[in-house]
Amino acid sequence: MSVNRLVNKFEYALFRHRTLVIVAFLLATLFLLFKATTIRLDAGFTKNIPLKHEYMQTYLRHAQDFGGANNILISLCDNSGDIFNADFFDTLRRAHDELLYTSGVDRVQVKSLFSPSTRFVEVVEDGFAGGPVIPADFVANSIGLAKVKENTEKAGIVGRMIADDYSCAMIAAQLLEVDPDTGAKLDTINFAATLEQNIRAKYESDTVSVHIIGFAKMVGDVADGAKGVLLFFAIAIAVTSLMVLFFCRSVMLTVLPIACSLIAVVWQMGLLSALGFGIDPMSILVPFLVFAIGVSHGVQMINSTGKRVAAGMDAKTAAQASFRKLLVPGGVALLSDTVGFLTLLIIEIGVIRELAITASLGVAVIILTNLILLPVLMSFVKFSQRYKDHAAAPTPIADKFWFALSAFATRKYAAVVLLLTAGLFAFGYMQSQQLKIGDLHEGAPALHENSRYNLDTKLITERYAISVDYLNVMVETIPSACTEHSIMSRIDQFQWAMENVAGVQSAVSLASVSKTINAAFNEGNVKWRVLPRNTQSLVQASSRVETSTGLLNTDCSVMPVILFLQDHKAETIERVVLAAKKYGAQFGDEQTRFMLASGPAGVMAATNEAVAEAQQPMMWYVYGAVILLCLLSFRSLRATVSVIVPLYVVSVLATALMTALQIGLTVSTLPVIALGVGIGVDYGIYILSNMTQALREGAPLRQAYFEALKERGSAVLFTGITLAIGVSTWVFSALKFQVDMGILLTFMFVVNMLGAILVLPALAAFLWRNK
Structure with a gap:
């Protein structure tokens, strides 16, 4: 049975039982909305590291004896510049005790001046003498404080537990992956909030400042910043709604694609919760991408239906015709997105795998919400005569614009476009070879340089002789x-x-x-x-x-x-x-074997190597999946080449942009390229599906491209510009990694659109011969 016959049978069954279909979607949405309300932010240290990497195998083998890399450093600083006073030592003691009994802390690994294991040894006339730096009978008077100062110098902990200038003192602790009180996995975000409430809020004052760093605290700050993503999501919905209203001149046609795209997000969140997943702060932007992709396909559907209504069809017939026309190209585009995102599963880092599952689930449900539910809902729309008259009115300016653009399907103009594209590709490729793997800036790259966390990191680095970035080489003998x-x-x-x-x-x-x-x-x-x-x-x-x-x-x-x-x-x-x-x-x-590695820098080294190893295979898998689906859809090598080449050029230019903006390839930025490919392929598939049909019917190439632009061009331009405007607002985010993603996605939305409009027909001009 041919694909067309299958589509026709499905269309007949779907529109014959329209009410039943809507009721089924309504019930599923209500259930998944309830499940979505139970989803929570879920962050964990081990999710961010490649556990199967040889460095991490060494790390895990010795974590019980030497602690892990998931540590917390709390520096208390006296604003007078000298910690040796009674008030400061009382604050330090209470903060030490507070951290010691905080759930999730390995109490054996808590270190400060008040730890019994913080000792000094000195050479005396009779041999050696020593004891705790702070003796059991310590009294915070001038004599007691002078004695402690003397002991710290003898212990050699100045620069480690005490700042070089005696202005601060450190409390360090290792965290447990499993909370011993509850037996559950440590809630990193809740732990970070506890530090803020029980340490900083309690012990920071006019005389003492508190500075906290460590993976858990960084994730907590990212989670706090991620709450602002909801505001950007709301702005994006508002901007997109206004743009859709401007595009289709109908409130109902604006509401339907926006509502179906939001339903896709609800389904995505509900399915994640039902499968037992939370959402990591690093994946918090994925729901917006799902919304964006949904709007992109929804606009194609309302555009197609609106044109058919203007041509004289009733709403139901127009919706059925649009469903038949768009199900295969839209389905192939969304399947390409889904399979492309699933290729991220090859990267053995938990947070990227969760992002792959989150993104692929979201895109998969768009097939249901925007290619099936949306046309069914549109079949019930009562189009006003005013709308029909407006939609049917001649568009000489638009037709002239599309006809001018169709010149890029002729070899004269196509040669110029392809030469410029080749030049940009060569430049981008040379720049992309300089792309760095890992963080390129000090502090936490997910946060701005002037964030509280990065300012705390800077203070600790400057005042202590040791760095917070340390690497342990384990000597196994x-x-x-x-x-x-x-x-x-x-x-x-x-x-x-x-x-x-x-x-x-x-x-x-x-x-x-x-x-x-x-x-x-x-x-x-x-x-x-x-x-x-x-x-x-x-x-x-x-x-x-x-x-x-x-x-x-x-x-x-x-x-x-x-x-x-x-x-x-x-x-x-x-x-x-x-x-x-x-x-x-x-x-x-x-x-005697010198084995890498443990410590925070050891974890970073393993992560950087895992990202570097996964970069090329990920791209091969992404493009392999897209190429295979295009070949199955178009059954044409020429058509597949026309879609893939612009897409690959944009990927190379995106990595060149990362180099220029000093954005390193990290766990948070690696998936962006795959996400960009998945979103960008939609433009080319929609345009080429119209072109190839006209070409099979014998139309000259330029005429075929002109017809495709009249049918799809306005929707492609609209979605590219609208989505770019939506993500461009991310430059105002409190999260640095959201700013970076916003810049990269804005670039990829716009340039992928230009690639489909300009480069695709230029390639076609040399791949198809006019009759």
Whole structure:
């Protein structure tokens, strides 16, 4: 049975039972609306990392002994510039206790001046003396505070737990993935809100400022900013509604496509909730894209129906004719979108996979809401005589415009267009080769530089000697390796080599600490700051280091080398990782392996590599899916080439734009290219479906393109411009990644439209010969 016969049978059944169809959609919408009200923002640390990457396998293997990369740093700063006063220490103690008993915090891993594990050791006349930095009998008077200050200097924690200028003190903690109180996965967004309420709101005052950073806090700030997305969604709906009203000059024809597109969003949210998914803050923009795609296809439907009503058909006959005409090209376009989004599932990062599911579900339901429900609803519309007269009125200006544009389907003008396109492609390709993988700026890239989170990050980085961006190289070796001089020496040499790599601010390991302790055993003489060669002395030096320091595990078979980086920019992480691999191979052997990586920068390194590895396969899969569906739809290689080439040129130009705007390829920006391809293919398929039908009937190419423009051109131009205006408002968002996506999507909406209007016919001019 041919496709046309199937479409005809489906159309007959659908419009024969119109009322039943509407009732079924109404019931489904009410049910999914109820489910949509239960959906919640869902963010998690492990969703943002490639768990199967070799670095993350190392990270997970040792997370229990050394903690993970999901940490929280809270810096309390005294506005007078000196923390050694009674009020500050009282505030610090209370903040420490508050964090210690906050649900979701690993209490063993909470570190501050008030932690019992924060100790000092000093060389005295009789040997060694030491104890907690803050003694049990501490009283916050001048004597007690002077003693604590002395102890902090002896402990060597100035620059780590105490700011270099003594203006701030740090509380650090590791977070658990599973909340021990409830047994449920830690609610990152709720935890961030708890920090704001129980730490910052309670302990920030005129004399003390509170600065909080860490993955959970960053996600919380992104979630707060994401609430503003609803405002932009409302603005987009308003702008789109006004544009549709201007386009069709009918309130009812404005309401129907907007309503069907909103129903698609409701279905998307309801299905996600029914399947047990939440919506990640990084995917918060996807519902708008679903709305935009729905409007795009809805405008094609009302445009087609309106033209047929103007030609003398009644509403039901016009809706049926439009359904027959648009079901196949619209269905192919939406299937291309869906399959293209599903290709994101190859990227083994949870947040991208959830985005793929969210986007593909939304686009799939548009097939039902905008290609089936919308024409059924339009069959009930009572078109006024005024509308019919207006729609049937001659349009000489529009026809002249479309006829002028149809000149691009002649070889004379097509050659110019293709030469310009080739030049732009060559320029874009050269620029796109400079695209960086990873973050290109300091701080959290999802937030603006002047956001509270990034300002807190800047303050902590400037006032402390350590960086918040650190990478752990895990040295996996034999048990009791800290008593083997040959192994400790290789660790020491590796650390020295890495300290001299550009971008590494400082480093620490059991080897470097043991050298300091060895000097202490020899009256603090710096000449003895070396690794002892005999086992007894080495045991003496390393046994003073507790496992709580994070420098060794219980049997000394794993000893991290902690590298503090200047920043987490893509170039810095790439340079350090390459050096770590080089020196790890140089100083390692079968017995001692230098394994990457843990720590926040280690997670970023793994994520950057996963994104880099997925970039090309993702594009191949996206374009492979679109090419296959175009071939099945048009059954023509020429038609497929005409659709795909402009699409690919725009993809290359989009990556060039990212390079120019210093937008790195990250977890949040990688899917944009796939989303742009999925949305952009719609224009070409609608235009070419009309063209190929006319060509099969024997029309010359220019005439075929002219007829396609009269039928589809206004809807294509309208949707491209309208959607671009809608996303362009994102430049005012509180979220930096939404600003970036807004710029990229505006570019792709407009340029994909121009590609379908100008480049597609220019290619056709050389692929089809006029009779």
